[in-house]
Amino acid sequence: MLTHVVSVSGGKDSTATLLLALELYGPEHVRAVFADTGNEHETTLEYALDYLPRVTGKAVDLVRADFSGEFAHKRANLERIAAGEPESAVYGRRQFMYHWTPEAARCALELLHPTGNPYLDLCLVRGGFPSRKRQYCTQYLKTEPLTEYALEIIEGGSDVWSWQGVRIDESESRRVRHQGTGACVKSFEVVGGGLFIYRPILRWNVGSVFEAHSVAGVSPNPLYTQGMSRVGCMPCINCSxxxxxxxxxxxxxxxxxxxxxxxxxxxxxxxxxxxxxxxxxxxxxxxxxxxxxxxxxxxxxxxxxxxxxxxxxxxxxxxxxxxxxxxx
Ligand code: SF4
Structure with a gap:
């Protein structure tokens, strides 16, 4: 058995990818899934979770990262510092530029609770925000929950093709780095254990992406008509x-x-x-x-x-x- 899983972000590329999967394989062989980071515009949530299921007839599942284990771990460390243990006893030989005091640890403990918003919870347990150099938000908020989703399907007895709406044309740097160099992002990859990665629109241009919407009678995310060139996190740490x-x-x-x-x-x-x-x-x-x-x-x-x-x-x-x- 084979299941085609499309990661839907509410953006134009993943929507075109979903439309293509539905066209080629039919809704019974396709699963659509949205990773909610907690930092999307409400229009994107509505588009991905309400509009797209309505116009395509395909339900979109929702996954969310959960950091309750990390909160418990961080709280346990802060409780030790608040009780007077030196930081070196809690964190070992790791060196930090700034230091906890028992008073600061006590204050932090009053506020350090899961909020249910994955992006904010990630930042609370990491004590800061991701950056372009340390872009761990993608890994924790999208890659890991989506991989878990695919693995559950595999455990249920089906191989999974994970469809990704990535395009080389999407950014100048990606185009320069990859096109014609032989070091391309591959359109098909065998991950192993029944998991495969498929990037069917890798060489599409943006015109083809919007044409796929139009052919299927599906409108793009309304944020594109409101000055947004991308509609993921609002804002994204990489925004211009x-x-x-x-x-x-x-x-x-x-x-x-x-x-x-x-x-x-x-x-x-x-x-x-x-x-x-x-x-x-x-x-x-x-x-x-x-x-x-x-x-x-x-x-x-x-x-x-x-x-x-x-x-x-x-x-x-x-x-x-x-x-x-x-x-x-
Ligand atoms: S869209 Fe930007 S901020 Fe959001 S998870 Fe991806 S890289 Fe991080």
């Missing part, structure tokens, strides 16, 4: 200056949510340890304070960050600014 400015202009409540997360994560980490959603060096944002409020402020400046872009301030945020020309 322009994307961040668009998010801040259109969805300031998501910026405020991240600011609140920064405050909460700061309260459960080593005193004075800098905690911010973006890290120094993110997207050229080097050498400046990097709380989300500072980075949003910087995103509204012209090159160099000194002068505010007055024209940008005058842009009408409700105007259609799709990066894909969907509404011309």
């Amino acid at each position: 200056k322009a994307e961040l400015r668009a998010i801040a202009d259109r969805f300031p409540e998501h910026i405020e949510r991240i600011a609140e997360w920064e405050r909460l994560v700061s309260s459960v980490t080593r005193p004075r340890s800098p905690v911010s959603f973006f890290h120094m060096g993110t997207q050229g944002h080097s050498g400046q304070a990097s709380t989300i409020a500072h980075v949003v402020d910087w995103s509204r400046t012209t090159r160099g960050g000194r002068q505010r872009d007055l024209l940008a301030q005058l842009e009408e945020p409700s105007a259609c600014s799709s990066a894909y020309g969907l509404c011309e």
Whole structure:
């Protein structure tokens, strides 16, 4: 028996991949699954979990990472520090730049509880946010829950083709790195143990992706018509200056949510340890304070960050600014 599992993110590429799988194999042989990071825009959740099942007739399963074990472990360590044990006895010979005090550990214990939001819980147990260099969010919030989902199907007696909506054309760097070099991302891989990876749209361009939507009578995620060039996390730690400015202009409540997360994560980490959603060096944002409020402020400046872009301030945020020309 073979099951085709499509990881749906609410974005255009994974939707096109789902449509292709349904077209080729039929709904009875396809499973669709969405990994909820807890940092998506509500429109993306609605699109993936409500709209897509309605128009395709295919239910989309939901998976969420759970960090309750990590919370218990971190709390046990902090309880020892709060009781007066030296940090070296708790963490062994590992060296840290900042240090716990018993008082700080007691305060952290009051706030350090699972929230049920996977992204925030991951940051609370790690004592900080992921970064471009340490992009562990993808691994913990998506790869691991989706792999567990596939393994459960395999344990039930079926091989799994895991369909991934990856395209070489998606980014200039990926194109330069991979196209024609022989070091390509493979379109098919045997992982072993009954698991296979299939990337059917690897060489599609963005036009073909939207055409697949149109042929199937399925609308793309509405966020594409609201200035978003990608619709995953809101924001993603890898987002560009322009994307961040668009998010801040259109969805300031998501910026405020991240600011609140920064405050909460700061309260459960080593005193004075800098905690911010973006890290120094993110997207050229080097050498400046990097709380989300500072980075949003910087995103509204012209090159160099000194002068505010007055024209940008005058842009009408409700105007259609799709990066894909969907509404011309
Ligand atoms: S979309 Fe960005 S922030 Fe979200 S899990 Fe992926 S890399 Fe991390």
